[in-house]
Amino acid sequence: MRVPLSWLREYVDLPAGETGRDVQAKLVAAGLEVERVEQLGAGLKGPLVVGQVLTIEELEGFKKPIRFCTVDVGTANGTGEPQEIVCGARNFSVGDKVVVVLPGAVLPGDFAIAARKTYGRTSHGMICSGDELGMGDDGTHGIIVLPQEYEPGTDAIELLELVDEVLDIAVTPDRGYCLSMRGVAREAATAYGLPLRDPALLDVPAPNSYGYPVKVADPAGCSRFTARTVTGVDAEARSPIWLQRRLQKAGMRPISLAVDVTNYVMLELGQPLHAYDRSRIDGAIGVRRAERGERLTTLDGTKRTLHPEDLVITDNRGPIGLAGVMGGAETEIGDHAAGQGSTEIVVEAAHFDAVAIARAARRHKLSSEASKRFERGVDPNAASAAAQRTVDLLVLLAGGTAEAGVTEIVAPSGPRTISISADHPDRVAGVPYGRETVVRRLQQVGCDVYGQDELIVTVPSWRPDLTDPNDLAEEVIRLEGYENLPSTLPRPPAGRGLTERQRLHRRVGRALAGAGYVEALNYPFVGDAALDQLGLAADDPRRTVVRLVNPLADTEPALRTTLLPGLFAALRRNDGRGGHDLALFETGLVFRPTGDEPAAVRLPVDRRPTDEEIAGLNAALPRQPRRAAVVLAGSRELAGWWGQGRRATWADAVEAGRTVAREAGVELIVRQDQHAPFHPGRCAALLAVIDGQEVFVGSAGELHPRVTKAFGLPERTCAMEIELDLLERAGTGPVQSPRVSAFPVATQDVALVVAASVPAADVEAALRSGAGELLESLRLFDVFVGEQLGEGKKSLAYALRFRAADRTLTADEASAARDAAVASAVARTGAVLRGA
Structure with a gap:
């Protein structure tokens, strides 16, 4: 809200010496966000006067039209003779009154004016436009043409109110009343301890049955509707300079008298208004919700399809305005300055539901000065006064006559x-x-x-x-x-440090970063399109989402149930910008509702909530497991002088899962799986033992080609997602640092032939079970398939490392442990020792 100080003084008798900075300090202390004070006319120095164009000579031979003018400036030039001025503008004629700056003056921006020779003539000053005087947008961007009533030589600085201070206030959503001079004046009066001259205190005639007919079908959406009619309006009347200047200082462009008056009253009282050409209205004005499929062409020329929740103004033909947002083109007031104005005007001052207007403005992407005020809350009791003020100005400035009829429809309501x-x-x-x-x-x-x-x-x-x-x-x-509130530092109790859950979260992040992954933080929002692109089945639990009442984007109205879509978007952006070898990770919450959560309770604000109330609130929340996820594309190991590089594969994604699990002290079990969004032949299920049972904790592998195409990812992109809360349950507590033994290791290799369908993880588990506590590590170092093994067979070669903590193992002890491991594998998987 832009508040000219000269306008503010009409309602509050501010001390004579008070500057805009002083007023700013007072209003900031009262809680308003006054962002800056704009000094209008700073550095402006006269003479700047009204002039009348006497002659115009068109100069030929130049690249653009040039005119040599003589202008009557009265006695402002000291001689009384016509002033000779060269001008390139063409929006004025002989006899017009214009604004002339004479030599010796200084315009805003430290632009000094002097007589100078140009285009073969000497120009003694300038004929000014609004831009050159810092007046703002008047819609013409040309020379200022004044009404004929002003005499040549009149001081234009005072006439145009060029010197002023304007407070630029950022009005927060809870202070909608400050989107008006009335509201800001009330705050200023309170801050200075001065009386307020309330511009809404007007004598308003009582409602009667002679007013323009209005039918309100939705009292909840429109609790008040006032209609007044003015006839005999001068079609050629134009807004006076004082009115235009106040609109410009407030940041609005003068349009036509009727529109300017409604905008002026809106700025003054905070009540949005609308003026209709009565000759264009067909029957009674109505207020209702739009019907499905209805369309409306608004004043900006856009044809809009209306939503059933839209509140609309209607006549017998249908919608003629989007209530509280923008009027329709069919009942638009014509341009009075061009002689095309309406002579009979119906003035609307209504109070609409804030939520309905806010949703309509957002739905149609149509934010207007009216909608800004309605959605923040407008004083319903100001509607009658605003309508009366509008009628008074139209009578005063356009020679109209106020009809005796007064329409006022009010929904019953009591004081709060x-x-x-x-x-x-x-x-x-x-x-x-x-x-x-x-x-x-x-x-x-x-x-x-x-x-x-x-x-x-x-x-x-x-x-x-x-x-x-x-x-x-x-x-x-x-x-x-x-500023009078005391500064009291809180005394928090001594903390207990990070929880094990927090420590695990941090260890996982450091481990993945150390493994070459870069952290990507993404918004926790998802849309149905992303779930479809993941290839999730209709009954997949990841499709059950928590939907937001007020989402940031209509395309992502829900909270995520998986971290992968956010990482895919980050990978796509980076790949599109030239980074093709990528390894990204994210740790964070996902939201998995069951649908059985009770309704949330509203906590009190006048006391501390009870334990039962807090428990009820927590029970209403969906399950929010903490997860870690990675996505890889391009090379995992770069090529160079040291040799060939290596592309990232599903195995790297599985290893990322193992890296995360090791931080929780968990040894993962890896099995083949089919799980969207992964390739069915290159997908691994990650399992952990919890309370003696194998529990699914995540998935890893190469993405399905349809998924990479849908998300715009590079071919053969791989990913992993794992649940940290389950790993914490399966873990053995904080990871212990390794111990360096003083005794030598005994290494034994075995090669086992098993059926091709037997998972290597089952063979590994059997070997570990049989090897006993002397086994230090077990590593699969070779997989062989060939004719000599027979069809449907494969050979798995393992390196087993044995070590005792208190002695050097003998060859017999190492061989016995090896034989026990092989015997366990034979018994549990049907393995045959290769070469036996």
Whole structure:
């Protein structure tokens, strides 16, 4: 909200010497975000006067049109003779009144004006445009043409109000009333302790049956609708300079008299208005929800398909406006300045539901000055005054006549009251304000206060944000001054350090980073399209998601059930920017609802929640397991002078899972699997033993070609995802550092022939079981398939390392342990010792 200081002074008698910076400091102390103070006309120096064009001579022979003009500037040039000026603009004619800057003047931007020779003539000054004077957008970007009523030589600096200060206020969503001069003036009056001249205090005629007919079919969406009619409006009337300048300073472009008046009143009172050409309305004005398939062409020329939740203004033909957002083109007011204006105008001042307007504006991607105010909350009791103010200005400036009919439809509603202890602000702030201060400050806000120890506070209609005792306490605290609150440091109890869950999370991140992976942090949102691209079945539990009421993007309205889509998007972006050898990881939460969660309870704000209330809130949350995931593409080992490189394969993804599991002290069991989104022949299930049972903890492998194509990933991309909470349960606690033995190791190799269908993990488990506690490590170093083994057979060669902690093993002890391991493998997997 841009607030000209000269306009603000109309409602509050600010001290004469107060500057914009002073007012800014006061308003900031009261809790408003005044981002800057713009100095209009800074460095401007006259003479800058009104001139009348006497003659225009077109100069030939130049690349662009040039005109040599003589202009009557009265006695401002000291001689009374016409001023000779060269000008390139063409939007003025002989007899027009223009703005002339004479030699010796300085325009904004330290642009000094002097007589100079140009285009073969001497120009003694300039005929000015609005841009050159820093006036803002007037829609023409040409020479300023003034009304004929101003005499040549009149001071244009004062006439155009070029010198002013403008406060630029960032209005937060809870302070919608400050999107008006009335609201900011109220804050300024309170900050200075001065009386407010409320511009909404107008004499408004009582409603009657003679007004323009209005039918409100949705009182919940439109709780108030006021309609007034003005006839006999001068079709050629244009907005006066003072009105145009105030709009420009407030950041709005003058358009036509009727539109300018409605915008002016909106800025003044905060009530959005709309003006209709009565000759273009067919029958009564209606307010209802849109019907499916209805369309409306709005004032911006866009034809929009309406949603059944949209609140629309209608006549007998159908929708003529998107309520609270933008009017329709069919009932648009014409340009009065061009003589095409309406002579009969119906003024609408309504109060619409904030949620309905906010959703409509977002749905149609159509944010307007009206919707900004409605969605933040507009004073419903200001509608009648705003309509009256609009009618008064149209009568005054356009020569119209206000019809006696007054239409006002109001849905019944009572005042909002809040019960609050008189000492509640004291307890919230830790400052003893006292009852008298609390009551006085709440009354300054506009509240009616009754009671002694327990106060009954009636909230003013322009403050829809005040809903509970803490809101009222905040008003008292901010008006008493945030700077007066004592600085008290909290005394937290001594901490217990990180939990084992937190330590595991950090160890996993460090381990993956040490293995060459780069961490990628992604938003925890997902959409149905990503789940489809993963190739998930219709009954896959990962399709059961928590949907957000107010998502950041309509394409991702739910919380993720897997980390992979976010990593895929990060991989795609980096690959598209030239990084083709990639290894990314992420650790974070996924959200897995069961559908049986109870409804969430709303916690109180006036006391600490009970343990039962907190438990009820936690019970309403979905399960949120912590996971780690990786994605790989391109080379895992780069080529160079040292030799050939190696592409990332499914085995690297499986090894990433083992790296994560080792940090929890878990030895993973790896089995072949079929699990979306992985290739059915290159997918591994990662299992861990929990309470004596093998439990699925994750998957790894190469992605299915359809998945890589759907996500735009490189071919043969591999991935892994594993659940850290399950690993923590399966783990043996903190990882112990390895012990270096003083005794030598005994290495024994074995080659076992097994059926091709037997997993190597089963053979490895059998060997470990039989080898006993002397076995230090076991490694598969060769897999062989050939004719000499027979069809359906494979040879697995293992290196077994034996070591005792207290002695050097003998050859017999090592051989016995080896034989026991082989015997276990033979018994459990049907293996045959190769070469036996």
